[in-house]
Amino acid sequence: MPDTRVLIRNGHVIDTEPQPFARPNTDLLIEDGRIVAVGSDLPSDGATVIDATDRIVLPGFVDTHRHVWQSALRGAAVDIDLHAYLGILAQHGPNFRPSDVYAATLAGALECLDSGITTQLDYSHISNSPEHADAAIDALHAAGLRAIYGYGTPVHGGGSLDDVRRIRTERLADDNARVTMAYAPLGPSFTPIEVIAEEWKAADELDLPLTFHVSATPLAAQPVFALRDAGLLHDKILYVHGNTLGDDELKLIADSGGTASATPGAEAMLGDSSPVAGRLRRAGVTTGLGVDAVTCAPGDMFSLMRAALLASQIADDPRMTCGDVLKMATLDGAAALGLADRIGSLRPGKQADVILLRLDDINCLTAERDPIAAVVTAAHPHNVDTVLVAGQVVKTAGRLVHADLGRAAQDLRATAAAVVGI
Template sequence: MATTRPSSSILLRGGTVLTHGDNDHVVPLRDTDLLVRDGLVADIGKNISPPNSDTEVIECKGKIISPGFVDTHHHLWQTQLKGRHAEQGLVAYMYSGNMMSYAYTPEDMYWGQLSGCLEAIHAGTTTVLDHAHCAYTPGHATSALNATLDSGIRAIFGYSIPMRMSRWDQSQCIPDPDLLPEWALSQLAELAEKHNNRPAATVEIGMGFDFWFLPQEIVLSIFGKLRESGLRLLTTHVGCNAFMGLQSPIPKFQSYSLLRTPYPPTDTAPAMPFLLLSHCNGLPQEDLSILASTGTPISSTPGTEAQMGMSYPVALEPTLKQSRTANVSLGVDCHSNDPSSIPQQARMLLQLTRVEKNAHILAEGKYPSRNVTGTSEEVFNLATIRGARCLGLEHEIGSIRPGKKADLLIFDAERSVGMLSAAEYDPVVAIVRFSEAADIENVIVDGAVRKKAGKLVATNCTRGVEEKRMVMEWSDVAEQVRRSQREIQHRIDGLSLEKARDMMLSAYHTDVSRLVDAAE
């Protein structure tokens, strides 16, 4: 993943370019050229000539050029935990996954985060909001941020302080009482001041926050000070259920004046960061209406929500879908149990929404006819332009237009097995319903090619032997992850997961009589 561009301009010649027209309608431009210059889309049209002899020309006949995908909720550090949570619900994941930054060293964090970013790029994600609940120590946070920068992905690094343990072994699991250590708030403020005032930066600092039980004056004081340091975005997990809480937090957020439409990095007026809510399953209709009317952004993660018992995803819920002011998007959440594929999340969203709608029709003794709920274009937009809108970045990314950042995907539809015929019928349907990560031939982020000819390009790593920078191929990164995974597993073997479960349920004041095993 080279940190310098091989040339200042790239010409994509003769492809089908997916542009956006009025009301976010996708307009395919066939046999069209696209010129990238200095990290921006410079021109779209027919028979564009290379501006100079150094221009890299990529032949795109039979290929689809799409905006890069925008992932608005992901925990990128969790690569070494992949596979562990495939058959787990939310409760089991929380103590065996969410809390496992305890078993990571800062170096483990680097390799987990780097490979998480690269997996996302491979699947076509060019921008990600990373809810990085991995800031166990200053070193862990620095390593995760360095890995994000090295990967070349565009990101909002949502610095988040996890539930930390003062001691955890086979005999006990004792939480650290200092939930918001001063070192973490100081580091977060310093990082925001450093990274959020650079117009050309590809990584912005945000914050992940879930400690809403703290007094209002403390919470708002923290947010206000961080806003002064340049913090623009907060993100939090939201849901109503017997584990996450049966009382909706939306009235609290409203009373804190945190529910509002996203604003761009250039807007210095707001006194508080804006709040992006992840999940939102189980919220009452009146609260969804509040979120829709205020334009408060939502990230829906269908795969995790379906598996972990959070109920149906809300992204295509009628209250949100029919509102002109609602801001809704898609996220992967945990690539420890789902691939880092936004099209796969879009696919699951469509089918889960259709199951829910059809179930109501069948329960009335009727049968659905004609068309079904949701369209490929709707979910494609959730993955692109609407995702950008949820991050306040609509004028920079999310669609292909001259002057916007060159965050682009090239799908090799001509040689794809799965996209055959679908691409000729409708390129949006082909991407949403039939594409795979292997069909993405090139990924361009900020004008730099990060995936070429179907393979991730080499990356400059800031960690490794004696902290030296080194250029590494994907196979080298993967080997470091495997080594790290073995070491993490050895540490996990020394921990009591049962003690962790008991501690967590006690800390969350969970009514254990409401917990049931879905496998029984």
């Protein structure tokens, strides 16, 4: 059983609400999985004490879009374009058995936790059968992170509205659980509007948020306007990418209450037009960051934050600050997923999803003068010392505590050999 009372003592605490700010020599008190106080010299009575001297303490990172099953295809789509990437998915996706989906999803989710990502939207478009969908959900539960399982339509075929209904009613009916559900169809850029209307109706009946990739395509040159014209535009939609959309469509997303996920690493690697994060923010769209695919991009939030920050320096939009980018990786990401009331900052009452980074590692020495800049520009996954999800320690002293990493690695290698032949 997790400790009911935990005191994180004397850390360099970074909170993100309303904007990122740092406080040295600060304590964080957690009770029953929730943050109850942030301040100095908090009482330690009955608490397990975590010494955070020489540690940065901040909210766990929020990855708003990742195809977690692709951990078995790492590096398979480097130096190619989006069309070739989709070809790789069509080639190898049908080879995945349910056991392969479990192994790849578990390994990818553990990679998230190990690097300080405590919340993950898994856009799982490997729903080849009901058994495949169940395997992905089982893996997310086993990993121990906070997750939204996005039931996705595979690019090679599979999935069904009947199975979406089954998962929602039989497996993921509780929206307050650690693992919840979203519906992730192909979306208006790739599906006729008549089919979209049926999918949107099912999502509404099941009270599911929607998320999908969006871009200008031959099928829908202006997909957001197509949704508006069909009466299908609403505020429970997370749009992914949108690099090729015009500013008028981005403004339409903002006005409708929709949110967005920018994936600067994968977008750059796959040649998905110019950076979009700054344009989304300028349009007033709440925007989080996403890894997208480790087939072509790094799987940690530190790399993503740097990609977003560097891209903003050369884009036509106003340059983002380190604080802007850190907020996208935490509170804005939580808001994009509809979870800002639960996670994303250290406000008392929120779930205690918290990470500690080592300041005494060589790459972070002297970083206490500006911890926010250090997190965004200097830190990397090796610096993640401690991770808590809902107050439960899942990583300590630099190691995941409830995961059999040897077994996970062995299973992932076996999956890669089976589906790709390596």
